[in-house]
Amino acid sequence: MTATADFPQQRIMTEKHPPVLEVEKLQISFRGDDSSTTVVEDVSFTVGRGEVVGIVGESGSGKSVTSYGIMGVLPPNAEVTASKMFFAGAHDLVRLPSKKRRRLQGKEISMVFQEPLTSLNPLMSVGKQIAEPLRYHEKLSRKEAKRRTVEALRSVGIPRAEQTYSSYPHELSGGMRQRIMIAIALVCEPQLLIADEPTTALDVSVEAQILRLMKKLRRTTGTSILLITHDLGVIAEMADRVVVMYAGQVVEEAEVYELFREPRHPYTKALMASTPKIEEVRDELESIPGAVPTPSKMPTGCRFAARCPKAMEICSERPPEVELGSGAKTRCWLYAEQETGS
Amino acid sequence: MTEAIEHLHSTTEASAQEPLITVRHLTKKFTLRGPRPKASAKDEQGKASDQAQERQSPRNELVAVNNISFDVYPGETLGLVGESGSGKSTTAALILRLLEATSGEVYFEGQNLLELPPQEMRRRRRDMQMVFQDPFSSLNPRMRVGEIIEEPLRTHRTLPTRRGRRDRVLDLMDTVGLSPDFVDRFPHEFSGGQRQRIGIARALALNPKLIVCDEAVSALDVSIQAQVLNLLKKLQAEFNLTYIFIGHGLPAVHHISDRIAVMYLGKIVEITTRDSLFDDPKHPYTKALLDSSPVSSPELRGSQDELLEGEVPSLDITPRGCPFNTRCLYVQDRCRSEEPPLRSLSDTAQAACHFPLNHN
Structure with missing residues (x-):
């Protein structure tokens, strides 16, 4: 395909390593009282190492449910099946027991949601929330976790990181809260970041800052990003490859330049x-x-x-x-x- | 094509016309209750320590709209853009007197609305209507679609008979592209786009001259947003409507507006024609806002370099001098001491900047 010619370095990266995420024939249904409704059907795509894959679609396309299915955060009445859903070539995300899944969540795969105010704990200082995955996954001492947290706060562009450590979510602006969400998601240096409409609730100037931050983090840490959005502008700005979803299915997949051309x-x-x-x-x-x-x-x-x-x-x-x-x-x-x- | 020429014609013609709305020195101050929030906690630039830069406005007061003046001509669309807290929605509410202004004047066809006694204002309001952002919360869930659209007709007693009102409702539904079969349904039976059509039909019921669209397409999916934008344009041409279109998404505002006013911290920093704003922005804030908007194609990546740093300062601690000086890339000493007035830079463009871009 001519599509790959634009991105030679990308190609090399994806060919050397197994993809971070391989999804094949993913199907997600919700059981109701006497019937079951299938909202995602026959969804297949891969995310290569260091790659940004955008999933774009309108309401009801199943893009968010797909991302929750990968992350394993669907409600108990959801049924997830797939002929293949592998993380880093080794972990089968469909059959992973919940104990093992928790070892991946927030460590190897992490997620940023649209609305930072409802996703953050209002009663816990933001520093403690960022330190939580470090204490849980990496068993760091309190002191060491705090040091890493302050570092993380700086890396997402928060000024006066030491003071912000003890702030609560309501004291921060929307843009700052979204930076905190990103810091929580990235503090354990995950291989895959799933970002579900990360800038939809933000003003354009703050949106631009958050997108720029995500680009920088991808460049410096090599984290792969699965970006869920309804906004073709965000896709044009960020993605290497694009998956277009409609009514629960993938209708098109293409390299980003190719798709827009x-x-x-x-x-x-x-x-x-x-x-x-x-x-x-x-x-x-x-x-x-x-x-x-x-x-x-x-x-x-x-x-x-x-x-x-x-x-x-x-x-x-x-x-x-x-x-x-x-x-x-x-x-x-x-x-x-x-x-x-x- | 012919439509485009006509359109151009109508805007040049419009500027020779009497404005439909003239806003002069409009100001709205809110009194805050409770203790003052700590000023320093929010200021991300780390400039909070530099208190000399900030003018403390009188205690417990917030100036949401600060001495703004502009005109809106019949048949045109004035776009109003700016970040959260810039005063866009407050401005609209002041014009319709949904909020009482602290000072200033709003002339509607030459009549100062702010001096009208309540009874007369109520009568005048049939000429000005509003379409809201959220079609889920702006329609009464217990009323049928027909009743929702009929309500303004009953309130203003324009059509005395039930039959007459019913015909008008069916007619309006047809105008906005809703099947008259839906007249007895409830709002929850409709999708977001259809609900927005119901809101538009309600706004049209009294044959208004002005419709304020407050983020009217912001909550809609792209394909539905396109349907509603097209409908708004069609109705404007059909009924010679004047729109004030408030939005934060620049592409939609660009698409529908003839002229655009950019607001920042309760001030208009630039007001000009659509093309002059997008092709040749004069205020550094306008330029930064345009550059912050996501590109429309990956080919344009990196072409927009002047991203805004930091965030909008809190309204109760607006900076001394130019309100934008804490974030401006071109800031000079004068900007920190002297507030620039909104002044004409060309036939069409007005900007409030001591050092406008591309201007000698």
């Missing part, structure tokens, strides 16, 4: 055309008619068919399959036709 799936195209851009003046934005189907009423064929300007007869009859393997993937009959034809 030449989106393939009609949904990706429509998403880009409906996003206003400050470089262009348009009278009208393209919009996608209709709404995302609900999980209980999923169509039998392609899930986007009802809203797709290019829908054909086959689209509403049979679901298109994604070609697995390397390079770009598109879950669309337009491309399946092309491939069988050639």
Whole structure:
């Protein structure tokens, strides 16, 4: 694929080591009283070492549930199955007993959530919250944990780190709280950081600062990042590779430059055309008619068919399959036709 | 294309017209209760120790909107942008008198709204409506869609018969793209985008002249946001509506606005046409805000270098001189002592800066 030519160094990194995360045919359902609802189906992707993979999608696409499934923080009525979900080539995240999983959570895989105020403990100083994983996972002494915490506070750009150590979340601004979340997530130097809409609740200037911080941390620590967002701008700014989700499925996967230059799936195209851009003046934005189907009423064929300007007869009859393997993937009959034809 | 030309025409024409709204020296102060928060805890620049830089405003007082003046012309969209706490929403609330101003004037078609007795203000309000950010909390969950849209018609007694009101409601639903079959449904049966359409239909019910859209598309998914933005533009053309469009997402504001005012710490720091703002920002804060917005394509990575450092200072300890001097990349001595007034820099652009960018 020409896509990889833009990122030669990336390619080398991913080829030398096993991927940090391999997900194949992930399915997540929630059991109800007498029925079960599948919200994520047939989701496959990998995250290479040091790579930033963005998952983009609108409400109901299943992007957040996917990330919770990987992190293992879904409620007890969730059922997670996958033909493969490996962390660092060694840990099977589907079958991992909870005791062993806890050894990974917050140590090797950590997570940053959208709303830092509800994710932080309001009754605990932020320093103690950052030190917690160090004490738990690395069994550090109180003194040593404090030293590392102050270091972590500095590395996420918090001024007067010693004083902030004993502050409580309500005393800090939204941007500062999100920096604390990132410090907690990164203090044990995880191999994979999952960031679920990390900047959605923030002002643009603070968003830019947090994105810049995440880029810097990736560069200095080599942490891989799985970035969940609804914002194509954040993807354009951060991602190496992009997974586009729609109605619980991956509809397209491509290297980021390729995706923006030449989106393939009609949904990706429509998403880009409906996003206003400050470089262009348009009278009208393209919009996608209709709404995302609900999980209980999923169509039998392609899930986007009802809203797709290019829908054909086959689209509403049979679901298109994604070609697995390397390079770009598109879950669309337009491309399946092309491939069988050639 | 023809529409674009017409549009250009209408804006040049607009500037020769009488403004629909004229805001002069509008100010809103809030009195704070309880002990003053520690000033130093929040200041991330570490400049808190430098107390000389900060003017302590009188105790327990917060100036949310600080002596702002601007005009809005009929048929145009004025975008209002700025970070949290910049005073955008407060400004809108003051214009509609949902909040009482501390001082200043707001003229609506030449009439000072702030001097109107309550009864008359109430009558005047049918000309000005509002669409809110959160379509989940701004619609009464116990009322049917038809009742929600009908309520302003009943309150203002514009249509005496039930039949007449019902027809108007169905008509409005059609206008905003909602099927009239939904008239007896409740808000929870609708998606976010549809709810926003209900809010828009309600705002349109009294044939207003002005609609204030307070973050009206911020909570919506991209594809739904596009539908609502298109609808707002269509309605504007159809009914010659004037919009004040408050937003924090620059791309959406860029898309819909003819002119844009940038607010910082309760002040307007720049106000100009859309293109002049995006192509040739005059105030360093505007430039920094534009550069902070995520790029629209990976090809543009790194092209935006002037990120804002630090955060907005707390409103109750605004800096002496230019309010932006604590974060400005081009700050000079004068900025720390003397507050720059909002002044004209070209036919269209006004900025409050001693040293505007690209200006001789």
